[in-house]
Amino acid sequence: MTLFGLQYPINDKITFSLAVIEKRRSLLLTDDKLVKFLSDYEKAFENTQKAMREIGMSDICCDCAINTGGSCCGEGIEDWFDSALIVINLLLDVNIPEKRMVQNGCWFLGETGCLIKAKHTLCINYLCKRLQQDISPDKLQYFQKCMLHETELLFYMEEKIKEILRGEPLSDIYKKH
Ligand code: SF4
Numbered sequence: 206m207t208l209f210g211l212q213y214p215i216n217d218k219i220t221f222s223l224a225v226i227e228k229r230r231s232l233l234l235t236d237d238k239l240v241k242f243l244s245d246y247e248k249a250f251e252n253t254q255k256a257m258r259e260i261g262m263s264d265i266c267c268d269c270a271i272n273t274g275g276s277c278c279g280e281g282i283e284d285w286f287d288s289a290l291i292v293i294n295l296l297l298d299v300n301i302p303e304k305r306m307v308q309n310g311c312w313f314l315g316e317t318g319c320l321i322k323a324k325h326t327l328c329i330n331y332l333c334k335r336l337q338q339d340i341s342p343d344k345l346q347y348f349q350k351c352m353l354h355e356t357e358l359l360f361y362m363e364e365k366i367k368e369i370l371r372g373e374p375l376s377d378i379y380k381k382h
């Protein structure tokens with residue numbers, strides 16, 4: 206049994222994803238399409254980050270987090286993550302927190318912001334009222350174009366990982382269920 210799906214506790218999804226990486230990393234990385242997606246994703250991620258800086262979004266979010274505690278990375282958002290998304294982060298050498306670092310915050314939130322790269326679409330395309338008010342529509346449109354490419358690649362990678370592992374006996378990976 207695999208732990209793909211949203212219904213499992215985040216602890217179990219992380220344990221499963223770490224085991225997938227430990228036991229099937231090389232299998233995943235023999236898939237040329239997945240390797241290409243990962244490489245394209247690194248570029249798309251950097252591109253979105255660059256767009257966020259260029260249009261002033263990074264500064265606004267930083268100010269919001271420091272001065273008002275932010276409000277968009279609350280506890281429970283991690284439940285929208287599928288294990289495949291956690292596997293993607295691990296393939297990108299991201300360290301997944303072993304416990305919640307910020308009280309009432311998302312599992313993946315650290316003291317200085319989000320600790321992971323591959324985020325849920327909800328996180329990537331969220332535009333709060335302040336961002337909508339403070340950033341011009343044409344700049345937001347530019348950002349949305351970048352983030353759309355990033356979210357597309359995440360979707361392709363999630364599907365690819367599930368496809369590769371679907372044909373695999375996984376009893377050595379996760380014995381709990
Ligand atoms: S998206 Fe909005 S609420 Fe979230 S940190 Fe940025 S400014 Fe604050």
Ligand code: SF4
Nearest residue numbers: 278311313314319328
């Ligand atoms: S994954 Fe990152 S961006 Fe998304 S809610 Fe959690 S801390 Fe915030």
